[in-house]
Amino acid sequence: MQEVSVEKLKEQAKELRKTALTMIYKAQSGHPGGSMSAADIVTALYFREMNIRPEEPKWEDRDRFVLSKGHVCPILYSALAVKGYFDKEILGTLRKQGSILQGHPDMKKCPGIDISTGSLGQGISCATGMALAGKRDKKDYRVFTLVGDGECQEGQVWEAAETAAKYKLDNLIVFVDNNRLQNDGTCEDIMPTQDLREKFAAFGFEAYRINGHLMEEIIDVLDMVRIHNNGKPKAIICNTVKGKGISFMENVPVWHGQAPDEQQYKKAMEDLERGFEA
Amino acid sequence: MNGKALREAFGDEMLELGKENPDIYIVDADVGKSCKTLAFASAYPNQHVNVGIAEQNACGVAAGLATTGKIPFISTYAVFGSMRMSEQIRQEICYPKLNVKIACSHGGLTPANDGASHQSIEDMGIMRTLPNMTVIMGADYYATRNLIRKAAAYEGPVYLRFTRDAIPFVYDETIELEIGKAHQIQEGKDIAVIANGDTVCIAKEAAEILETKGIHVRLLDMHTIKPLDKEAVEKCVKEIGKIITVEDHNIFNGLGSAVCEVTAELGRGIVRRIGVQDQFGQSAPYEELLKINGITTENIIRTAEELCR
Numbered sequence: 001m002q003e004v005s006v007e008k009l010k011e012q013a014k015e016l017r018k019t020a021l022t023m024i025y026k027a028q029s030g031h032p033g034g035s036m037s038a039a040d041i042v043t044a045l046y047f048r049e050m051n052i053r054p055e056e057p058k059w060e061d062r063d064r065f066v067l068s069k070g071h072v073c074p075i076l077y078s079a080l081a082v083k084g085y086f087d088k089e090i091l092g093t094l095r096k097q098g099s100i101l102q103g104h105p106d107m108k109k110c111p112g113i114d115i116s117t118g119s120l121g122q123g124i125s126c127a128t129g130m131a132l133a134g135k136r137d138k139k140d141y142r143v144f145t146l147v148g149d150g151e152c153q154e155g156q157v158w159e160a161a162e163t164a165a166k167y168k169l170d171n172l173i174v175f176v177d178n179n180r181l182q183n184d185g186t187c188e189d190i191m192p193t194q195d196l197r198e199k200f201a202a203f204g205f206e207a208y209r210i211n212g213h214l215m216e217e218i219i220d221v222l223d224m225v226r227i228h229n230n231g232k233p234k235a236i237i238c239n240t241v242k243g244k245g246i247s248f249m250e251n252v253p254v255w256h257g258q259a260p261d262e263q264q265y266k267k268a269m270e271d272l273e274r275g276f277e278a
Numbered sequence: 279m280n281g282k283a284l285r286e287a288f289g290d291e292m293l294e295l296g297k298e299n300p301d302i303y304i305v306d307a308d309v310g311k312s313c314k315t316l317a318f319a320s321a322y323p324n325q326h327v328n329v330g331i332a333e334q335n336a337c338g339v340a341a342g343l344a345t346t347g348k349i350p351f352i353s354t355y356a357v358f359g360s361m362r363m364s365e366q367i368r369q370e371i372c373y374p375k376l377n378v379k380i381a382c383s384h385g386g387l388t389p390a391n392d393g394a395s396h397q398s399i400e401d402m403g404i405m406r407t408l409p410n411m412t413v414i415m416g417a418d419y420y421a422t423r424n425l426i427r428k429a430a431a432y433e434g435p436v437y438l439r440f441t442r443d444a445i446p447f448v449y450d451e452t453i454e455l456e457i458g459k460a461h462q463i464q465e466g467k468d469i470a471v472i473a474n475g476d477t478v479c480i481a482k483e484a485a486e487i488l489e490t491k492g493i494h495v496r497l498l499d500m501h502t503i504k505p506l507d508k509e510a511v512e513k514c515v516k517e518i519g520k521i522i523t524v525e526d527h528n529i530f531n532g533l534g535s536a537v538c539e540v541t542a543e544l545g546r547g548i549v550r551r552i553g554v555q556d557q558f559g560q561s562a563p564y565e566e567l568l569k570i571n572g573i574t575t576e577n578i579i580r581t582a583e584e585l586c587r
Contacts, residue, residue, distance in 0.1 A: 021287075058336070060346070060347075064345075090366045106373075106374075107345075107374050114345065115341065115345055115370070115374065116369070116370070116373055116374040117369075118369065119365060119366075119369040121334075122334075122337075122338050122366055122369055122370055123338075125334070125335045125337070125338020125339055125340070125341075125342065125343060125366075125370075126338045126339070126341045126342040126345070126370055128338065128339050128342060129338060129339035129340060129341060129342020129343040129344075129345075129350075130342040130343070130345060130346060132327065132339065132343065133342065133343050133345075133346035133348055134343070134346070136324055136325075137346070155334075156335055156338065156366075157330075158332060159329070159330075159332035160331075160335050160338065160339075162330065162332070163327075163329050163330075163332070165337060185409035188504075215361075223414055223571065227296065243536060260366075
């Protein structure tokens, strides 16, 4: 953990949003909606909470991050580039042939990616395995994972949750990007997820619900769970807005996986520059 | 019968490997009793995980363990290990080429009484299509122990297939096998028989009878179907020209198909595949299921005689 002001983190989140959107615009392919909803969580983790060494990506005592909802990798790539895992120039190669920045994160190609993801429901299992190894090896590292609310429709998420509780993995922190939208529409219409905080609590987690765009709340909950070495894995359900910060994308399902055209991109960048009310 | 089950080989070898290397893990999915992992679990509780009846999660947990330097062996039945968690193996193990072994008992028709739901006739074919995967099945207890040891030493994904029932010894404890290299059991000039797993001893019996009929069999134990020992197959084609493959697996996509790929590209050689005839099994004695599919000494003999006529 490093001390950083909330103002600085908010500024950083704004920059990451702009970078991620630019990547998707340049690639004319990618997932802007979820990248925007996850931006503040990713910022808090990479710029304040996580104990990492960008110059030594495979440092064995590092905190791990598993982007279980792998499709929002542009926001993660933006964070990794700012942290210095790779040159910022590379950001322009998203989804291009030969790029380390694959359409979904590839641990063998991109430094800083702790496991390859992209098929939903699986990353949280891998994070559970990493956290279990940490416990068995008596290491202090923690494992953070970001799961989508739609992703929680995958049964494997709950298989992983059972295992995390059984093995008392209090070093596992699951963030749920509860933006209430998925590929085909609203989660409520496609497949209601019920109250995810209650669900994780029923699975043996210490579970919270916060505003996933309010940096103060993200920091507060991280400060709290950091000292709760109580044998319970943690779930932080984040109320978020898909497309957050870009007026015409907010809460519009079609922006799950669509790149903006030139005019839309310009408008979006203006919106992001102006900032938002959490 | 002087023999032992391949799943016993798994239990016994893992007990030794676990002692030698604290990074060797077993990830169980509630079939530890049948897969013979209980001794490992009680000897090395710190190297054992049981995720319950949740194979997909077993795969992810194993992948996560592997990223920290562990060498996890996922233990389940072949039908679940190759199919219930197939996409997880693809995404989290093969694609990132993680050092995870998928160790599956009850391969082929051997869960005979359990019926079609538990018999696994497609597994090796499915695993063979995954990039970065190695696919292995030993011919007896000793071969299987040796191959498990070799798989543990190899860095990368391996699918290991075992079976349930005791089968005769083909080798003894001195057997040394190499992943991806066929083992020649006997030399012969008239016909080549290439078998794997439980069918090797069936093929061996057939070869002995054929010998008395004046047909000399070259018998290969093709314990690794991927990477296939192409050189050994090519030698059979060039030196003999006639090949019979034998496997307890669908005739599609397993050993027989792999051998045919080599001969087809060579543009030479005659192949006859003996295996499961693209049909599901049923609850019945194992020998009867083999008979229904023609995986018998008699059928190997008959096929060899036809080809050598």
